[in-house]
Amino acid sequence: MAGSGKAHLRSDNDVILSVEDITVEFKAAGGKSVKAVSGISLDLIRGETLAIVGESGCGKSTLGKAILQLPRPTSGSVKFDGRELTALPSEELRNVRPAIQMIFQDPVSSLDPRLTIAKVVEEPLAIWNRGDAAERSRKVDELLNSVGLEPEIVRDRRSYEFSGGQCQRISIARALALEPLLLVCDEPVSALDVSVQAQILNLLQDMKERYGLTLIFISHDLAVVKAVSTRIMVMYLGKICEISGPDDLYARPAHHYTHALVGSVPLPDPNAPRNKATIQGEPPSPVDPPSGCRFRTRCPAATDKCAAEEPQLTEVSPGHYVACHHPR
C-alpha cells in the first residue's frame, strides 16, 4: 500500500496540522538506509483524535517524532498552525514547540529521577519564563490537581517513588503546562497495567475537553485505539494502509492487513468464534521492502499488479480511504 496518496487530505479551515509526503530515513548497519516512514501524508482538524496504529517496525513512533521535528524528517512538509516547520531555523522552531507537546511510552524514563515532581512539572514554565516563581508554583498545583494527584503529597517526591500510572499522570501534567494545541501520545498506556489503562485514557479524554486539545494517539493496541479516537490510520512498514472512522474500520475493514489485525485481537468472550490467525509469517525487513504494495508478500489477495504498482489511497466510502488494488 502507499502513503503517497493525498485523497484523504481535507481542505477544512480548521486543519491545524498538514503533513505531506513525509519521509524519514535512517542509516542501518552495513551502510544501508532504511525508510522508516515513506511518503506519508495526513492532516488533523482541531479537536480530533487521530490514532496511528500498527505493529512494531511500521514507523508510527518515528512518524510522531518527525512531526515534532525530533529529528527533522529527511523530506516532506509539516505545516502546523499555518507555518512550515521543516523550513524554520532552530530558534524559530523552538518558539513553536510550546504548542506541540508529547507524552511517551515509558512513564518512569520520561521523568528525570533527580528532580522533584514540582520541578519536573514546573520546568516547561521555567524554560519559557511564564510568570514568577509564585505563579508557577500555583500553576503546578493546578496541573497536578487536574491530573488527579494531590499536590501536597506529590510535590516533593521523586519519580521513582511512584507507580507507572502516577508517573504517566505527571507526564501529562507537564505536557499541559504550556497549554499546547496538539498533544502527541506515543503508546501512553502500553506500559501500564490493564486496570490503570482505563484511568489514563479517561484522563486524556478529560484533558482534551478541558484544554481544547487535538490529539495524535500512537498505539499498537487496536482495542485501546478504538475507544479513544475519532479517526484511525493503519500503518505497515512505513506506509499507510487505511484511514477511516473507528466504527467503520472495525466493522468493514477494507484493507487485508487491517482485516488480519482486527481478526488477530482475542476477544474476551469465550463464546465468540475462535479466529484462526489470519496471516502467517512476519513483516519483511524494512531495509529491503517488497516492490509495489509492501503487504503483498503476506496478502491472500495479492496479484501481479500488486508487485508492479504501488497502490494509492482511494475513497471506498465517505471518509474511508484505503490503499489497495483489491480492497475487500
Added chain:
Amino acid sequence: MRKALARLDLFTKVCAGWLSIVVLLAIVGPYLPFTDPRESDIEAMGVGMFSKGHFLGTDSNGYDLLSNVITGTRLSILIAVVSVGVGGLIGSAIGILSAYRRGKFDYIVSLVFNILLSIPNLVLGLALVAILATSADPNEPVSSNRRVFVILISLTIVIIPILGRIARGATLTWTNREFVTAARSMGMRDREIIMKHIVPNVLPSIYAVGFLAVGVVIVAEGSLSLLGVGITDGISWGSMIARVAGEFTYAPHSMYVPVTALALTVIACNQVGDFLRSQLDKREGKI
C-alpha cells in the same frame, strides 16, 4: 546525606576516616611540630620503630620517618587530587559533549580515548614525563618545580581518558532516556539539557570512579619516583621509597613506613569509591 552516612558499614567508615586524616595532614602537615624531615640525626641512624625521639624510627641516613611521611603526604596527595581533579574535569567535559553530540566528533574522541587507554598507565606516564621533562641543556638538571609540574601534566593526561570514558558511557545511557526527548520537545536548548539533566545524573558515576583514580595516581607517582623520573628532591611517599630502595636490608622499616602509608590510602580510596559505586547501582536499580 545524613541517611547516606548512616548506611556506611564499619570498614567504609574507617576508610573514610583514614582519608580525612590523610587530607588533613596534607594541608597542615608541614606546620606540625615534628622534627625537620631534612635534618639528619647522626646519632640515630637506622633506628627501629618506637625509638626515643623517633616514633617510626629513622632511615639509614638518620632522617626521621614519621616527619618525612607526614611531609610527603602533601606532595603525594596534591599530585593525586590535582591530576584527578583537572583530568576528570577535562575528560568528563569531552566525554559528555562527545556522547551527547554523537557523529564524527564522538567517533574521533572514542578513538583517541581507546588508544590512550590501551597503553598501560605507567608506561604512558613514563613516556609523557620523558617527553616533557627533557631540558634543552643536558648538563643542567631539571628544576624541582618543573619536575612536579611535569608529573602533574603527565598524570592528568593519563586520567583524562579514564574518566572521559566513564562520563561518555554514562551520558550515552542518560541521553537515551525519554525525559531528554521530552526536554527537547519543550524547547530546552542543548546546553541547558546537558547542564540541568545530563550532568547531575552522570556526576555520581564520575566521582565514584574518581576515588578509584586517586588511588591509581598515588601508586603511579610512587612508581615513577621509584623509577627515578618522579619526585627526586622533593619529599613524597614515592621519593621516600626511592631513597631507601638501595639500603633496604639495613633498615627495612624505612621502606615499610611509606609503603604502608601508600597502601592504606589506596585501599581506603578503593573502598570509598566502591561504596559510592554500589550506591549508584542501587539507585539505578530503582530506575
Added chain:
Amino acid sequence: MTSLLSIHDLHVSFDTPRGLLQAVRGVDLEVPAGTSVGIVGESGSGKTVLSRAAMGLLQGKNVQRTGTVVFDGKELTALPPDEVRNEFGTGMAMIFQDPMTALNPVRRIGSQISEGLRVRLGLSRADAMKRSAELLALVRIPDPQGMLRKFPNQLSGGMRQRVMIAIAIACNPKLLFADEPTTALDVTVQAQILELLSELRAELGMSMVLVTHDLGVVANHTDIVTVMYAGLVVEQAPTRRLFANMKMPYTEALMKSIPRLDQPSGGRMPMIAGRLPDPTAPEPGCPFAPRCPYVVDKCRSSVPPLVSDGDGHSYRCWLPLGGGI
C-alpha cells in the same frame, strides 16, 4: 479427573530492603491432566512468582516458601533441589515472556535446543541435532536445517518465541508453564503463537498453565481461569462459566475496564479507581476493598475465605455478585 499439578496453601515471601514482600499469600491451585489453566492478574498479583515457585525456580537466601506442590504424584516441595531439577524438561517446562533475553545470545539455536535432549534424554550429538530440526518443524519454522545454525539476534521476536517453545517441548514435558508468552509480541504474531500452542497441546497431550494479564487470551485458549489479586486467588472457574457468571467484583471491574473491539467507540470507559496493591504492605481485609464499588465494613476488616459452589467455581468475596451459594 486426576490432578497433574496440585498446589496447596503456597506462601512465598521475599526479604527486601523495603520490608517483607508477600508475593503469594496462600494459594491453592489444581491443574487437571490434559487441561489448560489460565492465571490472570496484574502487577503485584503474584502470578509470576506462583508459577516460578511451582517449578521450584525460586532459590536464594531471601526467599521464604511454605506450602506444598505435588506434581505427577511427587511432592516437589519435600525434595532436594537436584531432584526437583530432574523434573525440568521432562515433567515440567517453562516459556518466558521476553524472547530477547530468554535465549543465550552467543550460542547457536541448534546447540540450545539439543542441549536439553543430550542432558535429559542422553541422545548423541548427531541424534540431538536431527531431533532439533524435527522440533523446529513442529513449531512451524520454515527451513529448520538453516535455523539450527543461526544465532538468536538474527531472528525476529516471533521466531525466537517459537524456538523457545521448541526448547521447552524438546523432552515431551507433561506440563508447560507459559509466562506471558505473547505479551512482548505483535498482535498478529501473538495469534500465531497462541494457535501453535493449542495445536501442540493437542498433538502432544500436554497440559498448560498460561499466565497472562490479557482476558482475551484467556477467554479463547484456556479451559479453567484463575484470577489472582495481591497474592491471593480471588476467583476460579471453568472459562465459559467465569465470563458468563462472575462472582468477584474485581473480575467484573477488570472485564468492564478493558477496551474491546466489539464495543462502540468514543466516550468514557468504566474504570477501577485507586492503585494496585503494594506487596510489602498488604491490606488487613479483602485486598480489593480499597477499590471495590460494593465494599462494606466487613470487607475491610477480614479477608474473605475462598468458597466453592461445589461445581468448580470458587470465589473470595463476602458479597459475591449474583448472591452466594
